[in-house]
Amino acid sequence: MRQSQLFTKTQKNAPKGEISLNAQLLIRGGFIHKEMAGVYTILPLGLRIINKIADIIRSEMNQTGGVEIQSAALQKKETWEKTGRWNDDVVDNWFKTKLKNDAELGLAFTHEEPLANMMKGFVSSYKDLPIYVYDIRSVFRNEVRAKSGIMRGREFFWKALYSFSKNEAEHNEYYEKAKTAYKNIFDRIGLGKETYLTFASGGSFSKYSHEFQTVCEAGEDIIYADEEKKVAVNKEVYTDDVLKNIGLSKEKLVEKKAIEVGNIFSLGHKFSEPLDLKYKDEKGMDQFVFMGCYGIGISRLMGTIVELNNDEKGIVWPESVAPFRVHLISLGKNDEAEKIYDNLQKNNVEILYDDRDASAGEKFADADLLGIPWRVVVSEKSLASGGVEVKKRSEEKGEIVKFEELIGKIR
């Protein structure tokens, strides 16, 4: 893409009132635009990142047997009343609205109820199970405060998978698969090292749920992490009993701030019972479906990646989620830059080409702020040396690379 065609511009200063580092950098770089606290428009560069994260998640979910659907945002009161979650004292962050006939509707903050309700049309026998469906969409949470930038949105993108199993044993098998898939996701987007499988409070059907917590100063959670085992405990269940129960010893645990980037829950019959989601087992007996749910905040991941990958000049995107692989900068007009742009595109290298009429200093500062992994500069100086200057965003020094060696170098 030509930078001259990108309508966004970088900004020297973040908007006042935006106190989180992730939103400051993302707004300054033109990745997102703030509509109000906790609500952002995703701009072209940001959308490329969101799509890359989503595609990585999609491939891992498909690997576990998940099938993708697109659920609705508008939700029926009656379904939620059956589980007691329509009540604002039970769920305190609903956005609600009304039809013209005054019937109340909810705006989706999650989908256990509508999906369990829908599955009644598709599940009758044990042969119909298990089912794993997931959904990548924006959901709505009416947060009183939204001060963490894109990490705590009132409207945010997430992936949620819902599992429908015959019984606890079948559920547990999938639950372990989901853990592995989540680990793969965090590895692939470059957060593997900092992300801990974390024991957190469970529910009516399981002693614990599991969170995936990424260690980060901007986090809103406190965890106690065993850095060797790569396992942690959320402060909310940090008791001697729990530590004993899960085999962690207090001396090895380090207190850390962390961001909850994912969570997985065993739901058991919590939703299938009130919504009457049953199947006939091999003996013809009615059984409730055993459910689980598995969430990952996609826009939150984008924010977390920024919090952990930046320097005083801007963002340093990991290659797997970067909006482009190469940032081509031409200093002055030259035909060589045009040729390189065409050639890399033909070779399916994702490239942003700074063809603007701007100073070298401005182009370099923008490139550092945008944080694309490989910077390729075409200047009179580089041309005199028979090539281009190639520098990784994460490294200090660049080197001259001959034209014919460029693709090999940046791949």
Added chain:
Amino acid sequence: MRQSQLFTKTQKNAPKGEISLNAQLLIRGGFIHKEMAGVYTILPLGLRIINKIADIIRSEMNQTGGVEIQSAALQKKETWEKTGRWNDDVVDNWFKTKLKNDAELGLAFTHEEPLANMMKGFVSSYKDLPIYVYDIRSVFRNEVRAKSGIMRGREFFWKALYSFSKNEAEHNEYYEKAKTAYKNIFDRIGLGKETYLTFASGGSFSKYSHEFQTVCEAGEDIIYADEEKKVAVNKEVYTDDVLKNIGLSKEKLVEKKAIEVGNIFSLGHKFSEPLDLKYKDEKGMDQFVFMGCYGIGISRLMGTIVELNNDEKGIVWPESVAPFRVHLISLGKNDEAEKIYDNLQKNNVEILYDDRDASAGEKFADADLLGIPWRVVVSEKSLASGGVEVKKRSEEKGEIVKFEELIGKIR
């Protein structure tokens, strides 16, 4: 994909109360699930179709110079008050909701106001224009009645592009490009023949807007079509004056029911003036940005395609938007079907493989209902003839095709 892994099932009967043919067939085939009138969950087969339509639209929008963003659903009252459109007497299909502090928010039904407002941060000089941004997302319209299935949703997918030009001449140039792009889109998804460029009522800045109306008995609009010129007039502007003005003669026009599948509007300064979206021209003078907008209903297109492509047995998807290209059916268990499945997948042929333990009659009836373009049957009979039976959904008769000729045949 293996059909045994697909959780959806076909249904013999549509849910009562669902009177539209498109929703009846889509629900019976398991493409969508009805949450309430005008609100549907898009199931795996349906999502594949939505994604294909969206990708065709995306490629044509990119071709015109459009860049994709993802706008927000939650919208600020203040922005809409400036253009007078917050008022429920002016816009009668708002869904509104509230923050915890009781501040009112709107749920997006379109994005002229928030985008014009956002562009103030990116547009200052004539050098920043033109800008073409588009958005593919679900939007919300609080319809009193929603009886046309997926063709008039309270929550529905659309693409909306917004153009920001320096002046009317620059705008008109893009407007013509958009017309061509829209024509390409309807051609590519198989609605080209039935779709008319239609003159409709304009606004404060233009005498007419243009709609794209697909002739169909299920349509809610009346148009008068010149079948030779492929141009029509919406009943709302069907007067002698208008006909004279646009050069159509009454005698050649045929009254038809039609579905409005797209529309394009010249907005002029209607939004830029109240929202104060200006730029400095070459002489340093302030000028208002000249806007246009260009919508296409994606879920409505899915419904329209169904209305126009079905028979008594079910849907007949055009190849460009079909959820899969091939429906492989094995009668009885046989290794050959497995081999063909693997082989076609390796050759990137999108294939749904009916590996279920079901009768031939059931499998054929499901295949007809689902409407995948190519049916490939592996049976003892076909194997005895050294191949498979290949039949197009749109044709009555199939033929035996040798294994080695299968890929050539269905491509």
